[in-house]
Amino acid sequence: MTTEALKSSTAVLVELDKTNSAAIAGQYRVVRQVTESLCEPLVAEDYVVQTMTDISPTKWHLAHVSWFFETFILKPHAPGYKPLHPQYAFIFNSYYVQAGERHSRDQRGYLSRPTVEDVYSYRAYVDEHMFGLLETANEAKMLELAPLIEIGLQHEQQHQELLLTDIKHVFSVNPLCPIYHPQKAQPKAPVPALAWVPFEEGLYEIGHDTDDFFYDNEGPRHRHFLRAYELANRQVTNGEYLAFMEAGGYETPELWLSEGWVTRQEQSWTAPFYWTERDGRWDVFTLAGLLEVEPDEPVCHVSYFEADAYARWAGARLPTEQEWEIAARTVPIQGNFVENGHFHPVPAGTSGTEVGPLLQIYGNVWEWTRSPYAPYPGYEPQPGALGEYNGKFMCNQFVLRGGSCATSITHIRPTYRNFFPPDACWQFMGIRLAKDA
Amino acid sequence: MTTEALKSSTAVLVELDKTNSAAIAGQYRVVRQVTESLCEPLVAEDYVVQTMTDISPTKWHLAHVSWFFETFILKPHAPGYKPLHPQYAFIFNSYYVQAGERHSRDQRGYLSRPTVEDVYSYRAYVDEHMFGLLETANEAKMLELAPLIEIGLQHEQQHQELLLTDIKHVFSVNPLCPIYHPQKAQPKAPVPALAWVPFEEGLYEIGHDTDDFFYDNEGPRHRHFLRAYELANRQVTNGEYLAFMEAGGYETPELWLSEGWVTRQEQSWTAPFYWTERDGRWDVFTLAGLLEVEPDEPVCHVSYFEADAYARWAGARLPTEQEWEIAARTVPIQGNFVENGHFHPVPAGTSGTEVGPLLQIYGNVWEWTRSPYAPYPGYEPQPGALGEYNGKFMCNQFVLRGGSCATSITHIRPTYRNFFPPDACWQFMGIRLAKDA
């Protein structure tokens, strides 16, 4: 894959003149190309496999994001648009009940057809009609289309990240340990000592308030009272997490939530996901294959249950999402994103871009917060099927913040709320500690 | 069962002189007797059965609450105390990992021994030693013991409620439809029309702040900002819920949380738990046997998922626990509690005790809030095994407020936080609507 292609996409997606159809077409082209460039290391067989219900085959991701444009833009807005195949709407709808019946999520890996080539043809077909639609759209139409295209592109960026985390899982269960990309050399630097950055008590404004794009779950902006608190200056490292393991963290139920302990027992967890012990040392499966665990890197692929247990063991706690957001507003959006081409977290202080006391706020690993994923006061989902995007998942999940090494830098915001169930660990998920002041 | 016995227990548990060992012994005696009086309608066989993992056999409840006093008071504080049986600590520990190994929760119904008689002997044995301990305790000792006894009694009261909800489940799955107690006549009155009671925006104090007993999860007291909101004046009725059902509520996925819809499909829900259709009319299983559904009664035995879907269908939402608490502070603690001897919710306006615009705030049915069960800012669990009481369950559950017809009036407080997973429905759970002002 060309890291250059990824980097060239960085400049885009920042400012958007909603009536400039050429600019929007350009932006559309870039995001769509990034998706395909992420598939360059794959062979046809890699696109097909689904190794657990949570993940999807690569070709499903490629088609589903196209179905999104077809369903929410082409069908309602492109006169005479005819879907390429009558069954694709059934196969590639993910969970939008208002958009019709759909194929079982846990059987996405059962479909050898449409082939990879068919799926790329489907993408091309959708692109062709999207460009055609944009070419003929007048200013009024553009004001209608632009927000839909924007959400379609944000949606595709989310699936770019999932495509990477999912192929990582597919490769990880293969005894041949396939490599997605060779490991990239990275600068070494001593990891800064753990320090605490204080924030004051106060009635804060939380949630999105600019004209840029945001998901409905980031609003409405509202007041929230915070007691004084402190955030760790960086993410928890593998070395620190190993100390927890060696101290018996995985054998001490007192450290765990009740449901976490049950899960730990049922799944026989003894280390982060993707770690394996061999001759007394720990290896970790990465997109560059099986590597030795590097103590200075942020610990990654831990569940909420593990993050919570670690924090308790460390005499701290996880931050709330509001505490995180107030802190993150003070930090420029820089860090180890997908554009860096590491596809793996890097130690604090090595990205060359970080400033200020709070390191690694953006990129590297999503940070678990202790906040259950819930609607903000006054929250209303978008009307129609797109209202299913976020709202209906506000149950039994926890909020993560900040993006990861598989996220695009153009996709993240201080108000961005990612969310996963507390036992999920196949995403690039890690830990930042907090405590009461 | 003697409703009189239940009622006579009402006066107690209110004020507590922590150094008055005789008063505390009296209070202990009353609560323990109430537990046993609730078992009067049962035969030995009824005490044994466990019909799902969530529920426990009656004799397990009777013994477990005794184990609680034995473990947390007699063993550490009664010199020379010798447990009645070496295996009881294993059998009757529920989930306190710091109190040692325990029997599998889902196999509590596998134990025919100890017999019911053995269990009553165990209760008597514990009581005898508790009274002995209290008799000899000096003032210093009493200051140490009183808080433990208090939590032990509160704990026993919780199991009194569970004992009722669990025996209801046991009876409900029996084709013979056993009756726990005959139905009690209740006054009829027209149900007040649904109305909205407004509350103002503001920075409120939430959580416990008196000297009375409270669980650690009710504190610490902290500030919380609320936007203006409105609460329904009463609980949702069976009649209103039937309208939701008739409008296709159970066949409309758009109304449901994603996980709720999956659950509804898997469990084939089409009505509240305990409802069955027969010849086109709905019956409901109650502790007085199978009765026709009464439209004016509060709907009961609905899960969070159903409550949430109903609220969405009704153009409203569920309250947050903070909204509920602020409102409840304005209402005297009165209502349809276990002492009333109904063991079933009654229509609004018929309890003869309600005043003010907000009806049924206490008693009848626990009210689902939309608040995930999470630690309050600054929350610290109690040290030791008792710290497992509440804190380790703060995950994937929702808060319920206000008590039910199976709760003791002496047990409830405006700050009391009950919690259950969103698919639970075998408790007396119902709905009060809220909306933004």
Place this chain on the structure above:
Amino acid sequence: MTTEALKSSTAVLVELDKTNSAAIAGQYRVVRQVTESLCEPLVAEDYVVQTMTDISPTKWHLAHVSWFFETFILKPHAPGYKPLHPQYAFIFNSYYVQAGERHSRDQRGYLSRPTVEDVYSYRAYVDEHMFGLLETANEAKMLELAPLIEIGLQHEQQHQELLLTDIKHVFSVNPLCPIYHPQKAQPKAPVPALAWVPFEEGLYEIGHDTDDFFYDNEGPRHRHFLRAYELANRQVTNGEYLAFMEAGGYETPELWLSEGWVTRQEQSWTAPFYWTERDGRWDVFTLAGLLEVEPDEPVCHVSYFEADAYARWAGARLPTEQEWEIAARTVPIQGNFVENGHFHPVPAGTSGTEVGPLLQIYGNVWEWTRSPYAPYPGYEPQPGALGEYNGKFMCNQFVLRGGSCATSITHIRPTYRNFFPPDACWQFMGIRLAKDA
């Protein structure tokens, strides 16, 4: 329990004048009393519990065998007979689809009602009507009734054995290790060395051919060719089985059937059912509580998979049911049966009744044969619901022969075919080896 009562029942059931209603009533009375005498050591709570789907609560057994008489004799033959309770037919039907709907087998332990007392009343009610019917039956009627009563009594004897094996399971999972009856002293004698008893090649007659009672699956009598073979002179002992265990039998997949190995892995088998290791020695749970494993006793509670693996390890095989039957015809029906009051297998040569070279053919433990349970050539099930008794289970089960220490001596025959799935082990099941001559 009075072993005397059990013994006094021995003389019965042997010869039956089908028209002698008084004799048949007497026989009926004895069998019914034996059932109740087996319950003497139990308290009410013991009757209720079901610890796995395969077993049934004691009170279910007591009622089901009464339902059998009610359904197949009283309802069709006793004019004006009115069932005691309209729901009992639903609750106490086991698997006779032609006899109507029935309660779920895996929920028999969910029913606290009818109580134990109710069930005994039900038995008395059925008995009363049975005796009434017999008193008034003329000779023609008796010829019709006698075969039905006979199958009803044989059926009740089968449930007497199940009642014992099931209560053994209930007690075994209880940390209190209840004792059904105190261990009975038994004579010691050196176990005879393993020797092989030869049988000649030939075309043999297999199956039942006398006027005595037999189940439909024991016929029709038919010819079957056998090659020359040898049978072990006695059952495999605990000591021999321990040698298999110590030789790694449970860790050597080559010794096992494929499905057996899968089961052994899934269930983590490392020893016979009911065995537990403690401080390096093996204990076994018995109806007399937890005892040390006695090397000379026949190994018991092994599945077909274990029996088959053991035989392969020992360089032998299990006999076919035809080989067993031909051999057993030469042996008088004597041995360690339920009437002996051991409720546990005893070493070969100690029962004081055995003669000839083949020891332990009857009683002690059922012997697994390598014969899948299949219809004999020309087999026709009985017409009507009673035809479901045996025929519909002829799939995925193996035949066992000879009876056990929980079988009545009046119940067993050389042609008797018991059958269980190959993973079953809660019955008194053991091993006799065979090999080709």
Place this chain on the structure above:
Amino acid sequence: MTTEALKSSTAVLVELDKTNSAAIAGQYRVVRQVTESLCEPLVAEDYVVQTMTDISPTKWHLAHVSWFFETFILKPHAPGYKPLHPQYAFIFNSYYVQAGERHSRDQRGYLSRPTVEDVYSYRAYVDEHMFGLLETANEAKMLELAPLIEIGLQHEQQHQELLLTDIKHVFSVNPLCPIYHPQKAQPKAPVPALAWVPFEEGLYEIGHDTDDFFYDNEGPRHRHFLRAYELANRQVTNGEYLAFMEAGGYETPELWLSEGWVTRQEQSWTAPFYWTERDGRWDVFTLAGLLEVEPDEPVCHVSYFEADAYARWAGARLPTEQEWEIAARTVPIQGNFVENGHFHPVPAGTSGTEVGPLLQIYGNVWEWTRSPYAPYPGYEPQPGALGEYNGKFMCNQFVLRGGSCATSITHIRPTYRNFFPPDACWQFMGIRLAKDA
């Protein structure tokens, strides 16, 4: 696919001079080529998918049969042979525990690598070394190698059939209904009326007795007594089976084995596998896509449970495997095999090759017998890992006889014993009736 290639393979595999290495090499080449020719209609994605545990991805079949030659011939017999990849032995071992650890059967569809191209390279690598080995083998070596090669080729032929039945399943669950090959026109002819062909009582010889290849489970030859019986002259047709369905066969538990009825309920069976109802008519998924059910064709894809229930409904029974074998010996091996290129059963009387009163004995559909798969008297598995080929599956399976439209005509014999669990239905399985004379 070239039916010609398939047909040209027919002449081979019949006579085998074990010392003629060139002839054996030629035979090897033909069988290997047939395997690959069966894959011609597939694209790379088709090779990857596993849609249920019982089936395997096409590329797994292609590699596993090569692993078989590598493991049992090249490694022990080709000096200096070095496996192509160290992990292939782990990935492509099916169930031979004596040949080492292996990948989980239910995760064969999780492996995108090795790619299809890799797998073909693996085949070429194994072929090259096999030819090299044969070229240098002297007569003594050939006598050692020939039986192993023979079993390897028979094994590969079995997987050719599985490859077809498995890809049929993969295509069947795909909403796009892919077509493996276009439907082939077939001659029409009236189906002969059902008639009964009688066989006499007698002591017969059963099992293999020629010098040709046979699996160990076909021997040893032994005597077996049969009562007089009759076999249906042809297989049961779709039309006849539809009459069973219309008569309520799937709603009548009395017709079913107990375990069959449980399975029918759990799996919601209402018709043969691959049948779907659409607008009141029945379609069937075939390798030529979705077709209307043809009444004259043999019913196919029925489980043992369905075959047994049908037979009972029809007032007949299934034959034993001995009855089938004695009858089949009188019939020449001709019929609708894979070489015919139908990949689907055809009506009786249309194959143009059948003679005598017994039609369709070979080919079309495997015929369920009522014989549990058990060892013949005196059976000994082959020593070593190849002894796992058949013997360890002799439990909870039933024997099928005669081959199918997916079997090679060169692969079938009158003594050939196929076996599947009674709920299996994805193979080409059908019904021939029998009855007592």
